[in-house]
Amino acid sequence: MSIKTIAVIGSGAAALALASALPPSYQVTVITKKGIKNSNSRHAQGGIAAAYAKDDSIASHMEDTLYAGCGHNDQNIVSDVLLDGKTIIENFLENDFPFDRDKQGKVSLGREGAHTRNRIFHAGGDATGSMLIDYLLKQINSQIEVIENETAVDLLMKNGRCAGVVTKDSRGRINLRHADEVVLAAGGCGSLFQHHTNDPSVTGDGLSLAYRAGAELTDLEFTQFHPTLLVKNGVSCGLVSEAVRGEGGFITDQNGRRIMAGRHPLEDLAPRDVVSRVIHEEIAKGKRVYIDCSAISDFEVRFPTITSICEKAGVDIRKRKIPVAPGMHFLMGGVSVNRWGETTVPGLYAIGETACTGLHGANRLASNSLLEALVFGKRAAEHIMRKPVDNRYSQFNGETSGVYEVPNIELSELQNRMTSDMSIVREKDRLIEMSNWLYGLPSQKINVKDITIPQLELSHLWQVAKLMTSSALLREESRGAHFRIDIPQADAGWQGKQIVHTKKGTKMRKNEGIWRNESFTAEKIAESLFS
Numbered sequence: 001m002s003i004k005t006i007a008v009i010g011s012g013a014a015a016l017a018l019a020s021a022l023p024p025s026y027q028v029t030v031i032t033k034k035g036i037k038n039s040n041s042r043h044a045q046g047g048i049a050a051a052y053a054k055d056d057s058i059a060s061h062m063e064d065t066l067y068a069g070c071g072h073n074d075q076n077i078v079s080d081v082l083l084d085g086k087t088i089i090e091n092f093l094e095n096d097f098p099f100d101r102d103k104q105g106k107v108s109l110g111r112e113g114a115h116t117r118n119r120i121f122h123a124g125g126d127a128t129g130s131m132l133i134d135y136l137l138k139q140i141n142s143q144i145e146v147i148e149n150e151t152a153v154d155l156l157m158k159n160g161r162c163a164g165v166v167t168k169d170s171r172g173r174i175n176l177r178h179a180d181e182v183v184l185a186a187g188g189c190g191s192l193f194q195h196h197t198n199d200p201s202v203t204g205d206g207l208s209l210a211y212r213a214g215a216e217l218t219d220l221e222f223t224q225f226h227p228t229l230l231v232k233n234g235v236s237c238g239l240v241s242e243a244v245r246g247e248g249g250f251i252t253d254q255n256g257r258r259i260m261a262g263r264h265p266l267e268d269l270a271p272r273d274v275v276s277r278v279i280h281e282e283i284a285k286g287k288r289v290y291i292d293c294s295a296i297s298d299f300e301v302r303f304p305t306i307t308s309i310c311e312k313a314g315v316d317i318r319k320r321k322i323p324v325a326p327g328m329h330f331l332m333g334g335v336s337v338n339r340w341g342e343t344t345v346p347g348l349y350a351i352g353e354t355a356c357t358g359l360h361g362a363n364r365l366a367s368n369s370l371l372e373a374l375v376f377g378k379r380a381a382e383h384i385m386r387k388p389v390d391n392r393y394s395q396f397n398g399e400t401s402g403v404y405e406v407p408n409i410e411l412s413e414l415q416n417r418m419t420s421d422m423s424i425v426r427e428k429d430r431l432i433e434m435s436n437w438l439y440g441l442p443s444q445k446i447n448v449k450d451i452t453i454p455q456l457e458l459s460h461l462w463q464v465a466k467l468m469t470s471s472a473l474l475r476e477e478s479r480g481a482h483f484r485i486d487i488p489q490a491d492a493g494w495q496g497k498q499i500v501h502t503k504k505g506t507k508m509r510k511n512e513g514i515w516r517n518e519s520f521t522a523e524k525i526a527e528s529l530f531s
């Protein structure tokens with residue numbers, strides 16, 4: 001009997017949701033650069049958003065998602081991901097997933113930025129991602145092979161189809177791992193910036209591998225900076241969840257002035273892009289910024305992970321004042337996929353942060369990403385199961401001769417320049433300068449057989465930086481997380497337009513699925529959903 005082989009690159013929530021949804025008749029290999037628990041999902045403090053409360057509805061969750069996304073979300077994807085996501089969460093509840101509960105045993109639903117209802121499910125206080133990964137690991141069947149400390153260095157291609165993955169193990173040996181389907185679930189590219197919340201192993205690999213294979217990448221200009229990383233003496237020490245503000249924390253300058261007052265109707269719970277810009281502005285003026293947590297009496301119980309981050313950083317949490325600054329958190333753009341997670345390259349899927357599904361638009365609503373990871377992991381698995389089992393590509397005896405261009409710079413130089421010119425506030429002339437620098441960097445060609453992992457990571461990040469900067473330069477408006485100080489307004493002419501990169505070049509596309517401002521009301525969305 002023919003067995004279908006699936007190679008999954010990455011081990012976060014999307015990867016494990018996919019692996020756990022495939023029956024034992026599939027030969028699934030999860031390949032991860034470091035340990036199975038190295039992923040962005042693992043670090044997620046804030047939880048999973050779903051319209052579960054009595055006063056909540058899919059229409060309201062949708063309204064908040066579209067509002068945060070600033071007119072750049074794919075409306076159909078938003079509605080069906082939120083619906084499917086809710087079903088998954090109900091299933092988790094039936095299976096006794098340990099969501100936090102109040103003294104009466106009712107699920108405690110928290111609030112985060114730009115949500116108008118309490119709809120965030122947490123676990124372990126602020127350890128939702130970690131508990132989710134443990135839960136999914138228990139669900140995957142024992143036949144799934146997990147390969148740790150092995151890096152995907154290239155994709156195997158045959159006749160325009162993805163036929164497997166080339167990997168390098170910790171001893172530097174190259175392996176050709178043939179597969180009928182390859183799934184990229186390698187996270188985003190937080191390491192491109194000085195301060196970020198990502199696992200250090202997340203270095204744009206999925207994006208760069210897909211690009212090399214000829215896949216389409218889109219929306220790369222939309223990079224979400226989380227407003228509140230604990231940053232002390234210029235060093236970022238970890239995330240301070242938005243849930244802290246949901247429980248009554250607020251942002252101040254060193255004199256105790258509430259800096260979000262008067263800046264947005266939702267003040268400290270404004271969408272992330274707004275809060276990050278205000279904090280960025282204060283820091284640029286030489287101010288120091290803090291989260292005041294004095295209203296949260298049981299902070300250490302509610303937020304054990306943040307308490308431990310504070311302890312490690314030498315911040316006395318009893319003073320209820322945590323120094324913060326924004327840092328790169330999540331990439332809204334990524335490898336373009338359809339509703340099943342299929343990329344534009346046959347045999348290649350992308351899920352989780354690696355993918356651009358259209359859910360997040362120009363600015364992701366808090367706690368929608370674990371939801372997306374679960375939905376698309378499951379969907380990609382369902383799609384794979386519907387394909388005939390033919391084992392065509394397992395017999396492919398390809399050789400790899402992949403070559404990478406590695407720039408002659410240190411990663412820190414790339415991070416410094418991306419942070420100063422491509423982060424929260426962008427400006428045309430500086431983007432041009434940045435682009436000239438990136439495209440003009442001297443480099444050397446290194447074969448995958450000889451390349452070291454740091455060289456490979458630098459090459460991936462450089463590639464992503466070039467595409468991201470081109471997108472930021474081309475998008476002549478401000479929308480969501482893409483803020484151009486030279487053009488600080490959204491432009492209706494850009495509504496629904498996407499910048500798309502492939503190896504063959506860059507183009508602009510009008511996406512008819514993208515939500516239009518004028519037709520938007522919660523009632524209309526409810527009608528379109530349930531009619």
Ligand code: SIN
Binds near residue numbers: 047243329
């Ligand atoms: C947070 O806890 O603030 C992060 C949640 C998220 O990124 O969705």
